[in-house]
Amino acid sequence: MSDTPKRTPLYSLHVELGGKLVDFAGWEMPVQYPLGIMGEHKQCREKAAVFDVSHMGQVILRGENVGEKLEALCPQAYATLKEGKARYGFFTNAEGGIMDDLIVSNAGDHYFVVVNAALRHQDIPHMKANLDGVEVTEIFDRALVAVQGPAAENVVGELCPAARDLKFMETTLADINGVECRISRLGYTGEDGYEISIPEDKAIEITKSFLAHEDCEAAGLGARDSLRLEAGLCLYGNDIDQSTSPIEASLGWAIQKRRKEEGGFPGAERVQKELAEGPARKLVGIKPEGRAPARQGVEIQCSNGNTIGQITSGGFGPTVGGPVAMGYVSAGHGEPGEVVNLIIRGKPQPAEIVALPFVTQNYKR
Amino acid sequence: MATYYSEEHEWLSVDGDTATLGITKHAAEQLGDVVFVEQQDAGEEFEKDGEIGVIESVKAASELYAPVDGEIIEVNETLADNPGALNEDPEGEAWIYKIKITDAAQLEDLMDEAGYKAFIG
Numbered sequence: 001m002s003d004t005p006k007r008t009p010l011y012s013l014h015v016e017l018g019g020k021l022v023d024f025a026g027w028e029m030p031v032q033y034p035l036g037i038m039g040e041h042k043q044c045r046e047k048a049a050v051f052d053v054s055h056m057g058q059v060i061l062r063g064e065n066v067g068e069k070l071e072a073l074c075p076q077a078y079a080t081l082k083e084g085k086a087r088y089g090f091f092t093n094a095e096g097g098i099m100d101d102l103i104v105s106n107a108g109d110h111y112f113v114v115v116n117a118a119l120r121h122q123d124i125p126h127m128k129a130n131l132d133g134v135e136v137t138e139i140f141d142r143a144l145v146a147v148q149g150p151a152a153e154n155v156v157g158e159l160c161p162a163a164r165d166l167k168f169m170e171t172t173l174a175d176i177n178g179v180e181c182r183i184s185r186l187g188y189t190g191e192d193g194y195e196i197s198i199p200e201d202k203a204i205e206i207t208k209s210f211l212a213h214e215d216c217e218a219a220g221l222g223a224r225d226s227l228r229l230e231a232g233l234c235l236y237g238n239d240i241d242q243s244t245s246p247i248e249a250s251l252g253w254a255i256q257k258r259r260k261e262e263g264g265f266p267g268a269e270r271v272q273k274e275l276a277e278g279p280a281r282k283l284v285g286i287k288p289e290g291r292a293p294a295r296q297g298v299e300i301q302c303s304n305g306n307t308i309g310q311i312t313s314g315g316f317g318p319t320v321g322g323p324v325a326m327g328y329v330s331a332g333h334g335e336p337g338e339v340v341n342l343i344i345r346g347k348p349q350p351a352e353i354v355a356l357p358f359v360t361q362n363y364k365r
Numbered sequence: 366m367a368t369y370y371s372e373e374h375e376w377l378s379v380d381g382d383t384a385t386l387g388i389t390k391h392a393a394e395q396l397g398d399v400v401f402v403e404q405q406d407a408g409e410e411f412e413k414d415g416e417i418g419v420i421e422s423v424k425a426a427s428e429l430y431a432p433v434d435g436e437i438i439e440v441n442e443t444l445a446d447n448p449g450a451l452n453e454d455p456e457g458e459a460w461i462y463k464i465k466i467t468d469a470a471q472l473e474d475l476m477d478e479a480g481y482k483a484f485i486g
Contacts, residue, residue, distance in 0.1 A: 316400040
């Protein structure tokens, strides 16, 4: 990898909009615009916000029985994923840890996969090496733009009526301003919305036409992080990694019944054992009392002073109006209502285990 | 009254051997939306470069370092309920401490307004 951060097709728009650019996973990305993280977060919860997520890896898989072959790498039921549907999933390693999380869509004549920016270099070779007879093509000439929030349907739908007909986790090809785009109704904010794959030379023009809507503003990675945290969505590298199993990460819902029963994916033994006996630790929501944010790495103690875990994501939740966090606690702990102490700068601060998410998810089912 | 500035982006408005201390507008802009301020209590003594509080924005936690030796004589308690004031009026209403300066000679190490403007570029 080169040391110079890469730029997405929307780079000049970020500069034009006054975005504060930072190096994120080797990409020069806006952490915020002049509206600020708090304002951008609220904009997304109340109206609509546009995020550049072009740093994520977009991959096309072509071949026979791609869905079935993906089942050898992922615990999801991709063999039965219907055309026009998208499904959240993850690659697992032989020990049942999570290598990366991803979205797989059945696009009819191919499968469309989106992976994390920082793990493109792991995931592409992983698929090439393990998906026999499948052509794995990483796309470099398309931007990926997320339009999220309760007004997203209007922002996108006014330019592309077909977008209104999609339900949560559905995908289609449709024209926006005469340009064919892949539009998927999903996201990473807990709100209704879309992720749209756009040819790079039209990305700024189309993004600007979203921004021309009175209910739509640009938002950066800062707001994206606080939005996903309030929505209880895992961030790879913080909340999930090679050592955490899907069951520990409370992602059992993302493994379909047949796969839980039959196994046949890397690390299935651990996943099935943890399903039967319970995991040694699990990811829970944590609501600190008071105003001090509890950030990644903060130690969690139970009432008798023993360490029971660690915060993996934490910060201020603008919609909640106070600090919010997620973290792992050991078996025997983690029931909603349990009172714990968070050791912030050496001092114990009381907090309560709560059910995730912190805000109600607002998907168009 | 003279106002001094530190390389840690604090201002110190000095009146005799006491001073009001806060963070600069530039610091507040860099921090972004402030959500929590951890302050020490009145009566606490501190040394130059010692940690005298923490300011947390949505993004990150930043320590507040003492620009001179001294003692806290008053704490702006309105910041506990309204940390966002640090974004609105950091060089006015949202002062952080009133302090007693115990070594006035240390003020000579700080910058004046013109020096600070040049420092932040």
